[in-house]
Amino acid sequence: MASLWSKISASLPVNEEQFQLQFSDKVESSVVEMLRRSRQQLYSDTTSTSRTLNAQIILDISWERLNTGTWRDVDKEWRRVYSYGCLFKVASLCRGSPSEDEILQAVRTCDMGLLMGAAIMENILQDIVKILQSEVRRSSRGEDECEHMQVKRARTADPHVPSINEELAVPRIKCPSLESFSTNYLLPLKPVILEGIINHWPALNTHPWSIDYLRSVAGCRTVPVEVGSRYTDEDWSQTLLTVNEFIDRYILNKNRISQDGGKGVGYLAQHQLFDQIPELKEDICIPDYCCLGEGDEDHITINAWFGPAGTVSPLHQDPQQNFLAQVVGSKYIRLYSPEDTDKLYPHESQLLHNTSQVEVENPDTQRFPEFAKAPYLECVLQPGDVLFIPVKHWHYVRSLEVSFSVSFWWS
Numbered sequence: 001m002a003s004l005w006s007k008i009s010a011s012l013p014v015n016e017e018q019f020q021l022q023f024s025d026k027v028e029s030s031v032v033e034m035l036r037r038s039r040q041q042l043y044s045d046t047t048s049t050s051r052t053l054n055a056q057i058i059l060d061i062s063w064e065r066l067n068t069g070t071w072r073d074v075d076k077e078w079r080r081v082y083s084y085g086c087l088f089k090v091a092s093l094c095r096g097s098p099s100e101d102e103i104l105q106a107v108r109t110c111d112m113g114l115l116m117g118a119a120i121m122e123n124i125l126q127d128i129v130k131i132l133q134s135e136v137r138r139s140s141r142g143e144d145e146c147e148h149m150q151v152k153r154a155r156t157a158d159p160h161v162p163s164i165n166e167e168l169a170v171p172r173i174k175c176p177s178l179e180s181f182s183t184n185y186l187l188p189l190k191p192v193i194l195e196g197i198i199n200h201w202p203a204l205n206t207h208p209w210s211i212d213y214l215r216s217v218a219g220c221r222t223v224p225v226e227v228g229s230r231y232t233d234e235d236w237s238q239t240l241l242t243v244n245e246f247i248d249r250y251i252l253n254k255n256r257i258s259q260d261g262g263k264g265v266g267y268l269a270q271h272q273l274f275d276q277i278p279e280l281k282e283d284i285c286i287p288d289y290c291c292l293g294e295g296d297e298d299h300i301t302i303n304a305w306f307g308p309a310g311t312v313s314p315l316h317q318d319p320q321q322n323f324l325a326q327v328v329g330s331k332y333i334r335l336y337s338p339e340d341t342d343k344l345y346p347h348e349s350q351l352l353h354n355t356s357q358v359e360v361e362n363p364d365t366q367r368f369p370e371f372a373k374a375p376y377l378e379c380v381l382q383p384g385d386v387l388f389i390p391v392k393h394w395h396y397v398r399s400l401e402v403s404f405s406v407s408f409w410w411s
């Protein structure tokens, strides 16, 4: 069988001459020189220490640039430099016969490049991480039965399931035609739950998103995780964890207190997951109804929301139409019309102006007296349900069990 290094080197240009390195003058010539040296080392027999050292210097210099000022102002050239640094580090780690630990380090390095860098060489880091992932084997089999038990327990960890008032329930409709959805819901901007439109997704059929499955396609991948009860809380933060670490710590609750001081729940809530892990994207499909929008598919943002029972997204509004599809577990959701914004007390700061200050299920009636007067709709979203949240409609979400939802933001 071909060695790991031969598979990786097959995805690299055949020689130094074919390996293009071009940067604008935003990148100092001393850094370009370091990049050229790494490229030369890739095709020669230099010691592994000097290859690693050179790659690390490129990573350190570009990391500093990525973390200076606001993210929006970081020049893309520096994100490309960072990606090249990741590529050279991965090459250095995987040359020869890498240990399991070195392969895992290489996976993490690719993920950092995918998350923080910019695509280089037709997204070579994506190709390499695929090769690396097939090399990583799940070491502990036999845990599965035990995990199912633990997930079952985690599912019932938060027993507070609100009973839905029928008069306030979001209407449900089975597979409406495009025309009927457009006339009755999209144009008048009315929320509705669409039933039966995602039953064909592999995520609900051939590849149900069990803990075991998520570990097998994404366990060793590094992803950003939100830690804290709500993003409006003072101690809310973001961290990087592998999907396995996230599942152990926040879904199965193993050693959580000793690892994060018990700061609250962890939520894997992010828009890059499906680009980073294409296997998961293949398990879902963009709802046909999105074709009623004006943008093409490239303009649809697909978000993953994976977390334990009790994860709360505070009442907020977004600037696009949304299909929130429930894949695993259930969620309690409240919806308020944008017409009632004045009764919802949005935060005053620019950063949080789309978020209400009110704790929906435990409102401070003294501070927010108008809130009780705001009419709302509510529902419990079950696996297979897709909730249409019209643009700017305020939504509050609390997961009732371990839950995985996918949302599609479209215009």
Ligand SMILES: O=C(O)CCC(=O)C(=O)O
Pocket: 303, 305, 312, 313, 318, 322, 324, 395, 397, 405, 407, 408
């Ligand atoms: O499911 C959640 O926790 C939040 C979903 C959401 O806010 C969205 O899709 O915009």
